[in-house]
Amino acid sequence: xxxxxxxxxxxxxxxxxxxxxxxxxxxxxxxxxxxxxxxxxxxxxxxxxxxxxxxxxxxxxxxxxxxxxxxxxxxxxxxxxxxxxxxxxxxxxxxxxxxxxxxxxxxxxxxxxxxxxxxxxxxxxxxxxxxxxxxxxxxxxxxxxxxxxxxxxxxxxxxxxxxxxxxxxxxxxxxxxxxxxxxxxxxxxxxxxxxxxxxxxxxxxxxxxxxxxxxxxxxxxxxxxxxxxxxxxxxxxxxxxxxxxxxxxxxxxxxxxxxxxxxxxxxxxxxxxxxxxxxxxxxxxx
Amino acid sequence: xxxxxxxxxxxxxxxxxxxxxxxxxxxxxxxxxxxxxxxxxxxxxxxxxxxxxxxxxxxxxxxxxxxxxxxxxxxxxxxxxxxxxxxxxxxxxxxxxxxxxxxxxxxxxxxxxxxxxxxxxxxxxxxxxxxxxxxxxxxxxxxxxxxxxxxxxxxxxxxxxxxxxxxxxxxxxxxxxxxxxxxxxxxxxxxxxxxxxxxxxxxxxxxxxxxxxxxxxxxxxxxxxxxxxxxxxxxxxxxxxxxxxxxxxxxxxxxxxxxxxxxxxxxxxxxxxxxxxxxxxxxx
Numbered sequence: 001x002x003x004x005x006x007x008x009x010x011x012x013x014x015x016x017x018x019x020x021x022x023x024x025x026x027x028x029x030x031x032x033x034x035x036x037x038x039x040x041x042x043x044x045x046x047x048x049x050x051x052x053x054x055x056x057x058x059x060x061x062x063x064x065x066x067x068x069x070x071x072x073x074x075x076x077x078x079x080x081x082x083x084x085x086x087x088x089x090x091x092x093x094x095x096x097x098x099x100x101x102x103x104x105x106x107x108x109x110x111x112x113x114x115x116x117x118x119x120x121x122x123x124x125x126x127x128x129x130x131x132x133x134x135x136x137x138x139x140x141x142x143x144x145x146x147x148x149x150x151x152x153x154x155x156x157x158x159x160x161x162x163x164x165x166x167x168x169x170x171x172x173x174x175x176x177x178x179x180x181x182x183x184x185x186x187x188x189x190x191x192x193x194x195x196x197x198x199x200x201x202x203x204x205x206x207x208x209x210x211x212x213x214x215x216x217x218x219x220x221x222x223x224x225x226x227x228x229x230x231x232x233x234x235x236x237x238x239x240x241x242x243x244x245x246x247x248x249x250x251x252x253x254x255x256x257x258x259x260x261x262x263x264x265x266x267x268x269x270x271x272x273x274x275x276x277x278x279x280x281x282x283x284x285x286x
Numbered sequence: 287x288x289x290x291x292x293x294x295x296x297x298x299x300x301x302x303x304x305x306x307x308x309x310x311x312x313x314x315x316x317x318x319x320x321x322x323x324x325x326x327x328x329x330x331x332x333x334x335x336x337x338x339x340x341x342x343x344x345x346x347x348x349x350x351x352x353x354x355x356x357x358x359x360x361x362x363x364x365x366x367x368x369x370x371x372x373x374x375x376x377x378x379x380x381x382x383x384x385x386x387x388x389x390x391x392x393x394x395x396x397x398x399x400x401x402x403x404x405x406x407x408x409x410x411x412x413x414x415x416x417x418x419x420x421x422x423x424x425x426x427x428x429x430x431x432x433x434x435x436x437x438x439x440x441x442x443x444x445x446x447x448x449x450x451x452x453x454x455x456x457x458x459x460x461x462x463x464x465x466x467x468x469x470x471x472x473x474x475x476x477x478x479x480x481x482x483x484x485x486x487x488x489x490x491x492x493x494x495x496x497x498x499x500x501x502x503x504x505x506x507x508x509x510x511x512x513x514x515x516x517x518x519x520x521x522x523x524x525x526x527x528x529x530x531x532x533x534x535x536x537x538x539x540x541x542x543x544x545x546x547x548x549x550x551x552x553x554x555x556x557x558x559x560x561x562x563x564x565x566x567x568x569x570x
Contacts, residue, residue, distance in 0.1 A: 099495070107542055204396045264390070
């Protein structure tokens with residue numbers, strides 16, 4: 001067991017994946033907690049679409065993939081924050097816009113793959129479904145630093161953010177700068193999505209940003225405990241997914257999404273068990 | 287790149303000279319009719335999110351169809367109908383606006399896309415195969431797919447025509463409809479199953495991720511223009527057909543992906559209609 005772990009960690013790409021994936025997961029779990037708390041799940045979905053188009057646009061423009069991902073995600077997140085991208089009545093408009101964004105991404109993809117060698121044909125699949133096992137050294141450094149910075153920044157604003165998310169009106173009345181805080185939060189979400197795209201891919205970011213947080217909120221209603229749980233669950237999902245992918249050569253993102261989903265089902269089950277025994281819940285949750 | 291002349295008939299001949307384009311146009315037209323009609327009700331009932339969800343659950347279905355050497359459209363139909371029954375069973379709780387449910391939906395979507403990726407890897411399929419199901423293609427539609435599409439479209443359209451009138455009633459005012467003895471819940475599940483069939487065949491043309499362009503945007507544009515059901519339905523179908531025909535032609539002559547053209551047409555039309563409406567509102 002120890003020996004095979006050593007063999008696994010002797011490999012450069014596995015070490016990179018563990019370090020970068022760990023930082024990404026921790027940040028995603030932490031930021032995701034607020035995403036679910038603030039009911040902005042579909043903002044992350046939209047940003048994932050933008051990340052796809054942005055990264056391919058960045059490549060096409062001859063820039064680094066990372067420049068495209070981070071730039072496009074932050075710009076769109078700020079736009080959503082200012083326009084107030086929530087609201088159910090507008091889901092048709094939002095859906096139409098983001099279907100178009102993906103359509104443009106497909107165009108970029110075909111322009112990029114026809115303009116370069118055939119070897120670039122898998123770029124799109126990597127962006128959509130993640131490339132954690134083949135990260136470039138710069139990607140590892142950027143992902144780790146960005147992940148750490150996101151965690152620090154989120155913890156720094158966690159208290160007022162929590163207040164604002166739970167009761168926006170009272171928070172505003174107490175002098176919390178809600179507009180500024182919303183903008184800061186949207187930037188944090190954007191950076192996290194841009195990172196998570198590299199780990200699990202644009203289509204599967206829910207598995208790191210939403211599911212762990214949902215599990216944590218099903219298990220505990222205490223905010224700080226929930227945040228810690230969410231981050232740790234995301235970390236566990238990524239690392240376990242990596243180990244499984246190392247031994248069973250199926251895509252790492254498949255294992256991560258499946259693990260996250262199983263944990264979610266388990267947490268729903270726990271929730272149900274508690275609901276059927278209300279007396280225990282009343283004494284246990286105080 | 288193929289050079290176009292100004293002779294419309296000659297261009298049309300050029301467009302339809304290959305068998306795969308004929309198939310794409312036949313299937314595309316059938317898809318557009320059904321998607322336009324079902325899409326009108328999707329928007330009327332505020333179920334665009336269900337359409338989104340069904341199409342993503344369809345992705346592993348398509349991949350499973352490829353893996354098991356049956357036509358991907360069969361896999362799509364099985365997965366989409368199963369998901370529709372699941373949504374119907376869970377009932378109204380599956381509302382994108384609700385925190386716990388949107389997290390549930392997000393988890394299911396990520397899982398189903400991950401599963402689709404696994405199936406594709408198991409098949410050792412090329413990247414091109416995945417792109418086809420995600421973003422649509424004009425190349426992959428076989429004779430058999432056209433036949434399945436025809437059967438699905440005819441049956442679904444008949445079913446939709448059969449329940450159309452009470453469905454409009456139940457969509458516009460569910461409480462009154464229920465009070466008048468309309469079986470609202472049965473209707474809702476029946477519509478979800480029709481929607482599942484529509485999604486399954488629409489994925490063939492525009493792919494899992496771009497389904498909104500044919501299944502939601504035409505209906506939304508039609509509802510912007512008219513409140514009358516019959517006129518709105520006709521308009522929605524007409525727009526859907528127009529997007530598909532023009533998109534397929536552009537894709538054929540330019541060699542760029544069909545999904546890009548169809549979504550751009552849909553987006554442009556929607557923006558133009560919204561813009562024109564707010565202009566007239568300002569003028570009035």
